[in-house]
Amino acid sequence: MESSARETSAPALINWELAASTAARLAPAGPTLGAAEIATAVENLRLMADISVQHVHDITGLEAARDLRDSSVLVVDRASWAKANTQSFAVMLEPAINKMLEDRRGAIAPGTANVSGAITGSQLGAILAFLSSKVLGQYDPFSALARDSTAPAGGRLLLVAPNIIAVERELNVEPADFRLWVCLHEQTHRVQFAAAPWLRHHMLDEIANLSGHLLGNVDSLMERASAAAKSLKDRTATGATPGRGVILDLLQDPEEKAALSRLTALMSLLEGHANVVMDAVDAGIVPSVKTIRQRFNDRGTDRGLIEKFIRSLLGLDAKMRQYADGSKFVREVVAAAGMSGFNRVWESAEHLPTEPEIHDSKLWLERMGL
Template structure:
C-alpha cells in the first residue's frame, strides 16, 4: 500500500514546543471580518500559555515522530477492513502532520477563521457605522487573547484531530481533502501517564483519527454541509450582538451559581442559555453529526483485538479510568467549554453505530455516508430504530 501523503515537515520537538516545522500558514488579517478576532494573536497567545510538554532528547523526539507517521500509515488498512469503506484504500489527497501544541493551536485558528468568516462578515457589515477601525482593533486583540487562552488549555488535551477545512484557510497549502494532526507531546504524555506500550497506544489513537479521514473521504459532501450548518448557527449567535452579550452574561451567572451550590454544570450548561429555537435546531443537528463521527471512530477503535494492538484491553481500561482523576478546576473548565458534552457524543454515537450494525451490518450502516438526508437526527442517535425504520433497514 502506498504511503499516505503528507506535507514536508521535519520532526517537531515536544520538549521545547518549537513552532518551527509542520507549521500551518499565517492566516493574516487581510479579510476585514478578521479584524473582529486577531487570529495571529490568538495563535501566539496559545503558544505562549500552553503547558510545557514532556522532556525528550533529540533521538527520542525523532523516534516518536517517525513512529507516529509509520503507525498512521499502518492503521489505514485496519480502518478499511473494519469499516468496509472503499474510501480507505486511497487517502493520498489528504495529509498527516505530527505537530506540537503551538502548531495545533495555530491550525485551529485557521479553521476557526474559515468557519466563522461568513458570520463575522455579516456582523461587521451590520455594525460598520458603529465600529471604528481602532475599536475593531482593540476588540480583535481582546477576543484573540481570550481565544488563545482557551486554545492553550485545549492544546495539552487533544491527542489528534482531523481538520477537513484546512485547505480553505487563506494562503493555505494543505491538500484539498484536509489534514490529520497528531499532537506528539500529548500522545507521549498520556502513554506515560497510563504506563502502556507506546507503539500499541499510538496505533490505537491513529485508528480513531484515521477513521475521521475516511469518513470525509467516503462522504465528500460532508465538509460543505458542516460549513453550511456552522455558518447558520454562528449567524444566529452573532446576528444580534447585544442579545448575545445578555445571554452570555446570564449563562455565566448560571454557571457560577451552579458551581457555588456544588452542582456540576450539565450538558451544555452554558450553551443551553445561548439558544433560541432556531439555534437549538442547528445545534441539535450538529450534535447528531458530531456524535455520529466520534461514535463511529470509537467503534473502529474498539473493534481491534490483541492481534492488532496486543495490549488493547489494558489501554481501554486505563484510558477510560483516566477521567476520574481530574481535579476540580479542570472539571470546571471542561464543563465551561462543553468538553464533557463532547465525551458523551463519543458514547452516544458509539451506541447508535453498534445498534445499527447489529441489525443491518456494516454495509447497512454505511448508507449514512450516501447523502445529507441519510444523516441521523439527534433523536435517532438516541434511538437507532428510528433511523433504521427511516432507511428501510
Template sequence: MGSMESQQPANPSTPDSSETAQSLINWELAASTAARLAPPGPALSRAEIGKAVNSLRRSAEISVPHVHEITGLEAARDLRDSHVLVVDRASWSKANAQSFAVMLQPALKQMLDSRRGAALTPAAAATSGAITGSQLGAVLAFLSSKVLGQYDPFAALAPESKAPPGGRLLLVAPNIISVERELNVDPDDFRLWVCLHEQTHRVQFAAAPWLRHHMLDEIEKLSTHLLGNVDSLMERASAAARSLRDRSGPGDLPRRGAILDLLQNPEEKASISHLTAVMSLLEGHANVVMDAVDSSLVPSVKTIRQRFNDRGKDRGVIEKFIRSLLGLDAKMRQYSDGAKFVRAVVAVAGMEGLNRVWESAEHLPTEEEIHDAKLWLERMGL
C-alpha cells in the first residue's frame, strides 16, 4: 500500500518534474545572452538587407528542383510541411535554444526523476538554470557567427510551437554575406551553392519522415547517459578540461572535442558512433549534391569550393581552440567522410541504390560502413 502522503492530491503550486527539468536551463536567457554576445555582422543598409533576403529566398526556391534532379528523391516535389526562414544571428540562436529544449527535455526530466532522494527546489533549479543558460548562450553566440544555414527538424515538437510540422530551414543572412565577401566570390553563385546544401537536408527529412524521431531517440539516449550520473559527469568534464589544457597549444591542438572525451562506457560510445554515422551521411550527401552542379547552374562552383576549403587554414589560434573544444573540427571531418561514402556507393549502385538509406533506420550506415562503403553495399545486397 502507498503511504498517506503519496495519496494526497498534488499541490498545484508545486511544479512537476517536467517543469522543474525545463527550468534547469534558462532557454530564454540562453537566447538573449547569445544575441548580446554575438559579434556584429556586416554593415548593411535597410535596402541592402531587403535585397539580400529576397535573393536568398529566390536561391532557396530555385535550388529545390536541382536537388530533386540530382538525388532522384520524390520528396523534393512537395515540401509544404516545412518552410524557409532568412534570419539574423540572434534569431538563429533563439531557434536553436528552442530546439535544444526539445532535445534535452527528456534527459533532464529523467535525471531529476532518478534523484528523487535529493529533490531540487524551484529556487535551486532557477539558479542552476541561470548559470547554464548563460553558458549555453555564450556557446550559441560563437556558433551564430559561423553557421551559414541549418535545417531544424525538431522545432515543431516544442510546446506551443509555431513552426510547421516538418520543421524549418534557417538561412543566416549576415554569415552568408560575410563569407561571400571574404572569399570574393559571386554572391548569386555562392547563395545558390549554399542553398543546394541546406535544401538537401530539408529533402532528406521529407524523404525519411521517421528520421526526426529516430535521431531524437538517439540524442535522448546519449544525453541521458551523460546526465544520468551528474557526479561522474562533472568528474569526467574536469578530467577532459585538464586533458584539453595539457594537450592544447598553438602547435598542438587536440584532434577531438573535449565533449567527446566525456564518453566512456560502451552504451555512450555506441550512441555517439551511431549519431556520428548518421550526421556523416546527412552532411556528406548534402555536400555531394552541392558539388554535383556544373558551371551552367553555378558558373564559379569550382572556385567557390576551392576558396571555401582553403578558408579554414586561416583561422586564428583562439578560434581553433574553441572549435576543437566544441568538436567542430570533428564535424568538418563528417562532411568529407560522408561525401566519400556517398560517392563510393553512387559509383557502384547509382543514386537509386544510395536512396535505400532513407527507407528505414535499419538501412542507415554504421560508422564502420561510412569508412568502408563496400560493407554497406554488401549488407544491402548491392
C-alpha cells in the first residue's frame, strides 16, 4: 500500500494545470496580427535564430555552437510560454516537494493539499501572466526532464513572438535587426548548456537544494512571508528603494543564504556572459544595433505603479543589478586571460565562480591559475 506521502503527490501541492490556464486567461492581449503576418514573423524569427548561431560561435569560441539543432527553437505565444514554464517549475520543485511530503508523512491530508494546490496554482498563474508579456525569449534547459516531454535532450529555446513584435513596434526599430539581436542573447544560453553538459543537472540540484531548505522550514514560512509582505508594503508606501524583493526576504537560515549565493553567482555568470556576447555585436552583424541598444535601455525608465510593485515583489530590479555584475566579471576575465581562459568556467562545476569571485574577478583568476 502506498504511503500518505505518495497519495499527496507533488502536483497536488501546486496545481500546475491551473497555473497554466490562469496565466493564459490573465495574460494581456498582444499586438493584433493577421494570419499572414503571424506566419511571416514566425518564419523570420526561426531564420534569425539560425543565423545567430554562427555569430555566437565566432564571439565565444565555443565549438558546442556548431551542434545546435533547429528543432529545439520554438516560436510561441504568451500562453504557451506560461505553460512551458509550469512544466519546468514542476521539474525544478518536484524533488523538494517530495522530500517535504516524505518528512511530513501523514501530516498533510490530501484534501488540504488539493485546496493549497489550487491557491498556489492560481497565484503562480497570476505571476506568469505578468511575466508572459515581458519576456522576449528564454532558453529552457529543464524541458527535456519534464514528464511526457517531447523536447530535445538539449532543452529548448522559446521565442515569444507577440512580445518581440510589440517591443520592436514600440521602439520603432528595424524588425529583422531587433529579432537577430534578441536571438543572439538567447542562443548564447543554448551554447552555454551545450558546452557544459553537466550544467543542467548541476543547476537543478542547486535549485532543489534551495527550495528544499525553504520547504523544509515550512512551519515558519508563512510567518516569514507575512513579515516580508509587510516590509514590501512599507517600502512601497514610503517610496524607499525596493531592495532584494519579498521572495529573497524569506531567506534567513545561513544554509538558505549560501544556497541562494551559489545560484546568484551562476545566474549572474550565465546572463552576464550572454550580455557580453550581445555587446560584442557591431553594425556588421546588426546594422542598427546602436539605436536598438539605446532605445531598449531607455524603455525601462517609465514603468507604472503596478509594474513597479510586482517587480519589487519578485526582486527583478535586484536581478538586473546582479546581471550587470556578471557582465563585469566576464569582461575582466576575458581582458586578463582571453576568451579561452574564460571558457574554463564550462569545464566543471568546480570552475564556476562564487558570488565573491563574481564581484572580484581576480579571486577567480588566481584560483584558476590564470
